[in-house]
Amino acid sequence: MPAAATPLVILGIDPGSVVTGYGVIRMRDVEPVLVTYGAIRPKGSDVIGRVADLYDRVREVIAEFAPGEVAIEEPFSRVNARSAFVLGKAQAAAILAAAHRGIPVFTYSPAEVKQAVTGYGRGSKEQVQEMIRLLLRMPATPQPADAADALAVALCHQAHRRTAALTAGAPTRRNST
Amino acid sequence: MPAAATPLVILGIDPGSVVTGYGVIRMRDVEPVLVTYGAIRPKGSDVIGRVADLYDRVREVIAEFAPGEVAIEEPFSRVNARSAFVLGKAQAAAILAAAHRGIPVFTYSPAEVKQAVTGYGRGSKEQVQEMIRLLLRMPATPQPADAADALAVALCHQAHRRTAALTAGAPTRRNST
Numbered sequence: 001m002p003a004a005a006t007p008l009v010i011l012g013i014d015p016g017s018v019v020t021g022y023g024v025i026r027m028r029d030v031e032p033v034l035v036t037y038g039a040i041r042p043k044g045s046d047v048i049g050r051v052a053d054l055y056d057r058v059r060e061v062i063a064e065f066a067p068g069e070v071a072i073e074e075p076f077s078r079v080n081a082r083s084a085f086v087l088g089k090a091q092a093a094a095i096l097a098a099a100h101r102g103i104p105v106f107t108y109s110p111a112e113v114k115q116a117v118t119g120y121g122r123g124s125k126e127q128v129q130e131m132i133r134l135l136l137r138m139p140a141t142p143q144p145a146d147a148a149d150a151l152a153v154a155l156c157h158q159a160h161r162r163t164a165a166l167t168a169g170a171p172t173r174r175n176s177t
Numbered sequence: 178m179p180a181a182a183t184p185l186v187i188l189g190i191d192p193g194s195v196v197t198g199y200g201v202i203r204m205r206d207v208e209p210v211l212v213t214y215g216a217i218r219p220k221g222s223d224v225i226g227r228v229a230d231l232y233d234r235v236r237e238v239i240a241e242f243a244p245g246e247v248a249i250e251e252p253f254s255r256v257n258a259r260s261a262f263v264l265g266k267a268q269a270a271a272i273l274a275a276a277h278r279g280i281p282v283f284t285y286s287p288a289e290v291k292q293a294v295t296g297y298g299r300g301s302k303e304q305v306q307e308m309i310r311l312l313l314r315m316p317a318t319p320q321p322a323d324a325a326d327a328l329a330v331a332l333c334h335q336a337h338r339r340t341a342a343l344t345a346g347a348p349t350r351r352n353s354t
Contacts, residue, residue, distance in 0.1 A: 048284070051269050052276040084258040088265020089272075092228050096273055099229040107225070 008161075009035065011067035011098075012154025013058065014146050015075060015090035017083055020054060021146030024065045025136065025154045032158050034136040035065060037147040047086070051093050058097035070098040070105045071157035073113060073149065108156050113149075116156035128152055185338075186212065188244035188275075189331025190235065191323050192252060192267035194260055197231060198323030201242045202313065202331045209335050211313040212242060214324040224263070228270050235274035247275040247282045248334035250290060250326065285333050290326075293333035305329055 014021040023037035040057045044050035062070075072094055075087050098105045108116075114123055117131045129141040129148045135155060142148040187209075191198040197219070201212035217234045221227035239247075249271055252264050275282045285293075291300055294308045306318040306325045312332060319325040 048272050048276060048282045051272050055273055079258055081256055081258050081261040084261035085265040085268075088262040089269035091262075092266035092269035093273065095225050095228050095266075096232055096270065099225060105225045 009067045010154045010157055011070045012150040013072045013094045014149035017086040019146045021150035023151030023154050037142050039144050039146050051089050055093040055097050058094050070103050071153045072107050073153045074107050074109050113152050113156040116159040117152050186244045187331045188247045189327040190249045190271045191326035194263040196323045198327035200328030200331050214319050216321050216323050228266050232270040232274050235271050247280050248330045249284050250330045251284050251286050290329050290333040293336040294329050
């Protein structure tokens with residue numbers, strides 16, 4: 001892999017209506033290594049202020065950790081329309097914060113994330129968190145859960161990249177609606 | 178009203194999953210006057226490209242017509258979660274395009290828009306379009322419907338501003354989730 005000399009940094013984002021989790025990993029050869037993780041609680045008295053604040057704070061994370069690629073979870077499958085509307089706004093803020101820096105963005109469904117991390121796509125939330133802990137050699141499962149979910153989507157993207165490298169193709173930009 | 182010397186330009190936006198309508202009006206004394214209207218069909222092979230393109234094109238409209246305030250319709254009430262997720266992203270792109278230029282953004286529900294334009298909030302789509310035509314002295318109802326809806330939200334904001342001016346208060350920034 002020609003990129004081995006420059007370790008790739010991946011930023012995973014799990015957009016939420018109240019809390020947006022983020023997690024940063026980097027590649028050491030073919031192994032993922034934890035860089036950081038955390039949760040963003042956008043400030044603002046209304047949705048307009050909160051969307052703008054989330055955009056700004058994702059940009060700050062990008063500026064600090066300089067990811068080469070961003071992976072975002074698509075959270076729409078099991079929520080009502082009102083929640084989906086808010087989640088869509090949070091996801092758009094994260095997408096635009098990355099796209100405006102020229103960073104490639106990839107999206108993954110919750111099922112793809114689970115499958116990549118646990119191998120079957122049917123793991124419980126606890127199993128997913130335990131796998132993240134093991135894969136990243138952490139002393140305890142990452143908290144809050146939003147940050148763990150963000151690390152999971154970063155690991156999912158890393159697994160897709162590895163598969164793509166093994167099959168000699170570049171990872172495909174994900175289509176979603 | 179101290180702002181009378183500088184006619185206020187209002188940009189109305191109706192975010193859509195495929196087409197986002199926009200409409201620009203300006204105030205001549207207390208009368209709204211049509212400036213322009215149109216529809217944006219964002220280009221891009223995936224949702225990431227389309228969200229970024231919509232953001233860019235709303236910025237172009239803002240750069241060309243220099244609105245002092247932006248009014249956006251909240252479209253979530255009668256759609257499924259999947260549509261709401263896409264609409265949320267479109268609305269966020271419009272919100273951020275305006276907020277990043279420092280332009281105040283206001284949101285209105287579909288019921289508020291109908292009520293402001295037809296007086297009762299129960300008008301049919303055709304009645305709303307006919308009222309827009311009459312209020313803006315247009316020879317025919319604006320097409321496509323997305324552009325008509327965008328002009329309606331601009332007129333709704335103008336009506337709220339007028340009410341606020343009559344009651345000696347500034348229009349309140351809308352809270353929504």
